[in-house]
Amino acid sequence: MALADHDPLLLLRQAISSGSPFIPTPSDDPGAAEAALARASHLQFTSRGTALPFDAPTRFISNDKPVDLRSIYFAWLNRELAIPEYNASATTLNDELAAAGSAGKVQNLGFIERLDLITWLEGASEESEYIKPLAGDAGAAAAGAAPAAKPGALSSATKARSGKGTMDPRLASVYDGERRMGDRNTALRGIKPMDFSHVRKLAVPFIQKKSQSASAVSTNPSLSINQKGPSRRPDPxxxxxxxxxxxxxxxxxxxxxxxxxxxxxxxxxxxxxxxxxxxxxxxxxxxxxxxxxxxxxxxxxxxxxxxxxxxxxxxxxxxxxxxxxxxxxxxxxxxxxxxxxxxxxxxxxxxxxxxxxxxxxxxxxxxxxxxxxxxxxxxxxxxxxxxxxxxxxxxxxxxxxxxxxxxxx
Incomplete structure (x- = not known):
């Protein structure tokens, strides 16, 4: 099964975009009933028949460490709260987790980190400076994260956020009317899985040439000046x-x-x-x-x-x-x-x-x-x-x- 099929961030973003339910449960049993977040151990994606543990690390990085699924889900649930209320709710949940004997703990996200996460989960942005791309599948992650919605209909996430500081409803209606365009990654995949393993043999000469160039730079340090790759410009x-x-x-x-x-x-x-x-x-x-x-x-x-x-x-x-x-x-x-x-x-x-x-x-x-x-x-x-x-x-x-x-x- 593809790596993206069990990626917590992608599963959550796809569920939000399609309006599919996802609930906290005390086990990974598909028939388990919904439980309070302090007593839940898994997040159940009912339409996918998939349950992921709340302590699973995600690709969202804060302070150089992966943020667990429980903290991501908590940030989404409390996306409308101001910073003081959000921090107070996190403290209350941590106390409840400790009282229930759980070793889990909700990580507080900075306000820019939280804004970046919510914007990405809602599909309003296709990139995030805090989310590491899927290994070998960065383009497909972005393309597959937001399924096409019916023209003229607002997604449930957009309706929930309309007029509340994230996306203007008029702009959201324009986005929902756009025709979804694929990129080279989705075009290569087509309608059935393709095996591109033979490309590795074709790439060997180029990889060797790159290694030789790297060796030349290491022997001549002056060549490495200003050779640093471009980075994403932060938001002012x-x-x-x-x-x-x-x-x-x-x-x-x-x-x-x-x-x-x-x-x-x-x-x-x-x-x-x-x-x-x-x-x-x-x-x-x-x-x-x-x-x-x-x-x-x-x-x-x-x-x-x-x-x-x-x-x-x-x-x-x-x-x-x-x-x-x-x-x-x-x-x-x-x-x-x-x-x-x-x-x-x-x-x-x-x-x-x-x-x-x-x-x-x-x-x-x-x-x-x-x-x-x-x-x-x-x-x-x-x-x-x-x-x-x-x-x-x-x-x-x-x-x-x-x-x-x-x-x-």
Whole structure:
């Protein structure tokens, strides 16, 4: 049986995409009843007749170690929870596991790791910087992970996430209407298994030639300079202000930064603790849009995340920076760009003005509400373009490139 048939991540992603049930059970018996997660030892994929142990390692790597299936399943179940609630739930489950005599333990994932995992499981992304490809089958894993859905119908995962910070429902409907295209891996497989073992004999001369080239490099170290292979560029991070007086919050940030339309932050409530927006930065990578991760706090930051900060939105209140790597505004804005969004025609707070040119001060028209409100927002796009232009200039100066990110800012 193929390696992918028992890969925990692929089985879970396929079940989510197709809406097939998967339940925790106390044994690998196909007829076992569903059990509480603290007392379950296996995850049963009923439509596949397959049960995998919860302590099975997966290809998702955190802190250089594989994350077990129990932690992956727990992260999916609690995908809607904010970071504090997610951490509290993990602690509660670990206590229940210990009380039940289980040696298992749920591993807490960082907020970017969790966002990356959920995005991949839902099928919104075909790659992840934390998931190792299947040995010898990386292309097929991506192609087979998301079965085609009926045109015009949203998958159950998309319906569950619509409007909650992961994927805009309009964008999801466009994706669901796309024709699924195979790649060279799926084309080679055809409709029946093929034996390509004879290709090994053809590859022997090329492998020998590569070995000879490697030997030449080892004898002449100067040849190895800048020969490092390309790596996946990490997503840049934008920090929003958690202040209740901020005009830009998680509830309206996507509408403003992606669509160029400002709506009041209290017009649409949001429980999301993170989201992402896409923007093509032509001066950095004109061929593909960049994905920006938006968060309001840095509590779950790893040290390397600070090198990915490209902008900090602020109201001028210095308590926002208390837990930052650079808690002093003057130090912070030497390393990254500050952005203040206020009302057009009103003067920026004294703090913002005292921080000088390192903080971009902008203003949007006041929200009037009522009929005709869409027509009155035509100047919002001008403000958004000004913000993105300044962010792009700052990113270029810090070393962002099409295939690389700065190692220090």
């Amino acid at each position: 991070i934008i920090l929003l202000s958690p202040s209740a007086s901020s005009l830009l919050r998680m509830s309206n940030a996507r509408s403003f930064l992606e669509d160029g339309k400002f709506v009041p932050p209290d017009a649409a409530a949001s429980t999301a603790s993170m989201l992402h927006v896409q923007r093509t930065m032509r001066g950095i990578d004109p061929n593909r849009p960049m994905r920006f991760i938006l968060v309001e706090g840095s509590e779950q930051f790893k040290p390397e995340y600070w090198n990915r900060i490209v902008a900090v939105f602020t109201t001028g209140q210095t308590w926002q920076f208390k837990n930052y790597k650079w808690s002093s505004p003057n130090d912070l804005f030497k390393h990254t760009l500050g952005v203040f969004v206020g009302w057009r025609g009103e003067q920026a707070p004294d703090n913002v003005r005292s921080w000088g040119h390192r903080v971009l001060s902008t203003g949007v028209d006041r929200w009037r509400g009522g009929d005709g409100q869409d027509a009155s927002r035509f100047r919002d796009k001008e403000v958004v373009e000004q913000i993105w232009k300044t962010i792009e200039m700052n990113m270029r100066s810090k070393g962002w490139r099409a295939d690389a990110a700065p190692t220090s800012i």
